[in-house]
Amino acid sequence: xxxxxxxxxxxxxxxxxxxxxxxxxxxxxxxxxxxxxxxxxxxxxxxxxxxxxxxxxxxxxxxxxxxxxxxxxxxxxxxxxxxxxxxxxxxxxxxxxxxxxxxxxxxxxxxxxxxxxxxxxxxxxxxxxxxxxxxxxxxxxxxxxxxxxxxxxxxxxxxxxxxxxxxxxxxxxxxxxxxxxxxxxxxxxxxxxxxxxxxxxxxxxxxxxxxxxxxxxxxxxxxxxxxxxxxxxxxxxxxxxxxxxxxxxxxxxxxxxxxxxxxxxxxxxxxxxxxxxxxxxxxxxxxxxxxxxxxxxxxxxxxxxxxxxxxxxxxxxxxxxxxxxxxxxxxxxxxxxxxxxxxxxxxxxxxxxxxxxxxxxxxxxxxx
Amino acid sequence: xxxxxxxxxxxxxxxxxxxxxxxxxxxxxxxxxxxxxxxxxxxxxxxxxxxxxxxxxxxxxxxxxxxxxxxxxxxxxxxxxxxxxxxxxxxxxxxxxxxxxxxxxxxxxxxxxxxxxxxxxxxxxxxxxx
Numbered sequence: 485x486x487x488x489x490x491x492x493x494x495x496x497x498x499x500x501x502x503x504x505x506x507x508x509x510x511x512x513x514x515x516x517x518x519x520x521x522x523x524x525x526x527x528x529x530x531x532x533x534x535x536x537x538x539x540x541x542x543x544x545x546x547x548x549x550x551x552x553x554x555x556x557x558x559x560x561x562x563x564x565x566x567x568x569x570x571x572x573x574x575x576x577x578x579x580x581x582x583x584x585x586x587x588x589x590x591x592x593x594x595x596x597x598x599x600x601x602x603x604x605x606x607x608x609x610x611x612x613x614x615x616x617x618x619x620x621x622x623x624x625x626x627x628x629x630x631x632x633x634x635x636x637x638x639x640x641x642x643x644x645x646x647x648x649x650x651x652x653x654x655x656x657x658x659x660x661x662x663x664x665x666x667x668x669x670x671x672x673x674x675x676x677x678x679x680x681x682x683x684x685x686x687x688x689x690x691x692x693x694x695x696x697x698x699x700x701x702x703x704x705x706x707x708x709x710x711x712x713x714x715x716x717x718x719x720x721x722x723x724x725x726x727x728x729x730x731x732x733x734x735x736x737x738x739x740x741x742x743x744x745x746x747x748x749x750x751x752x753x754x755x756x757x758x759x760x761x762x763x764x765x766x767x768x769x770x771x772x773x774x775x776x777x778x779x780x781x782x783x784x785x786x787x788x789x790x791x792x793x794x795x796x797x798x799x800x801x802x803x804x805x806x807x808x809x810x811x812x813x814x815x816x817x818x819x820x821x822x823x824x825x826x827x828x829x830x831x832x833x834x835x836x837x838x839x840x841x842x843x844x845x846x847x848x849x850x851x852x
Numbered sequence: 853x854x855x856x857x858x859x860x861x862x863x864x865x866x867x868x869x870x871x872x873x874x875x876x877x878x879x880x881x882x883x884x885x886x887x888x889x890x891x892x893x894x895x896x897x898x899x900x901x902x903x904x905x906x907x908x909x910x911x912x913x914x915x916x917x918x919x920x921x922x923x924x925x926x927x928x929x930x931x932x933x934x935x936x937x938x939x940x941x942x943x944x945x946x947x948x949x950x951x952x953x954x955x956x957x958x959x960x961x962x963x964x965x966x967x968x969x970x971x972x973x974x975x976x977x978x979x980x981x982x
Binding site: 515520521782785 | 888889891910912915917936
């Protein structure tokens with residue numbers, strides 16, 4: 485029941501603005517305010533405001549913090565300078581993905597890890613386990629003390645700049661500024677997001693999120709800024725070819741299979757999962773994540789079988805009508821031999837077999 | 853939200869508008885509102901025989917796949933082919949242009965199991981607050 489779910493401090497705001505509340509990983513969050521398609525298009529053409537307070541924040545601190553992260557993550561944290569954000573999968577010994585996360589390099593041996601809502605406790609336990617191998621590192625779950633708002637879309641910079649002295653013009657993609665005064669509150673502002681558009685994410689005290697939300701919405705009409713829900717959060721990231729944990733990624737699928745090899749640095753001599761991932765990369769994985777477009781009528785959905793030559797060979801991880809491309813598209817795992825663009829596939833949709841074809845991902849790139 | 857008085861309704865929020873021995877079937881305004889943006893409709897086939905409660909169409913919104921259940925038994929005599937290219941008609945005009953099919957009723961007694969306007973309005977009120 486919705487009544488049993490955790491509420492962010494913005495819950496009443498969402499309800500007041502007509503948000504349709506659903507259960508998302510134990511959180512009561514809006515799936516949409518007016519229409520998923522309208523909100524999706526607003527983010528592509530103007531701007532949308534998201535409550536992403538469900539995301540988890542884990543702090544890693546101490547002299548051995550870099551060493552712990554180098555062990556836990558597939559990406560190389562050595563290149564992380566203070567003020568920089570790095571994306572990385574975190575794998576288990578079998579190379580399966582424990583989670584995919586953002587790492588904020590705070591400087592002075594401090595890192596903020598931003599993790600998926602459904603994985604907070606698992607990640608925390610996993611990192612605690614690895615931390616036991618080091619003497620000078622602490623791992624703490626700060627998720628309950630951090631709220632987060634995402635402002636996404638081409639108008640984002642102009643909207644946010646009106647509320648802060650921080651010069652956003654010089655803030656590069658995947659960089660951040662801490663302790664910024666924004667709309668009367670203090671927060672960390674990063675140029676990041678999960679939509680394929682330019683945009684910012686602000687981390688602050690949970691109780692400050694309604695203040696910031698109202699400040700951002702105060703001038704909404706002149707920027708065509710709309711509140712946006714989970715529904716378009718998913719369609720936007722899907723069009724942009726970004727994986728979602730629980731769909732494209734899980735404890736069994738590896739980053740090599742998920743086409744995330746550029747986030748694995750094999751020059752690191754040791755990290756959890758290295759042996760299995762290296763073997764997979766050298767020998768080619770049995771299955772690989774691909775994107776496909778429906779040629780026949782139908783929408784692919786999570787879990788639908790993918791067929792080739794009359795045999796079931798794979799499965800759909802995410803599928804949707806893509807509002808910016810006006811097509812029905814999907815992502816899924818197929819055997820390595822079937823990964824190439826132009827390969828014909830069949831999607832089993834209920835009792836129908838519908839033709840599809842492998843296409844390039846990401847489906848959507850901004851400015852194209 | 854307003855529902856036509858001459859329609860009969862199911863607890864799954866389909867309607868049937870009976871005229872003689874034929875009935876036009878679709879989704880109620882409440883159903884389309886719950887689904888959100890409708891982006892795909894799988895229609896029944898003309899000549900298909902349906903019993904009361906059979907799945908006659910699959911309606912998909914951006915997020916959800918939803919089976920639609922036949923309000924009364926009969927044979928499909930017409931389908932709304934406009935929905936193939938304009939599934940959003942169900943959102944825009946559920947009780948009018950967004951109709952899904954017309955059936956020739958096999959047994960008018962099936963209609964006795966359905967809700968009239970007043971009962972349906974109370975029902976929607978209850979599920980809305982449930």
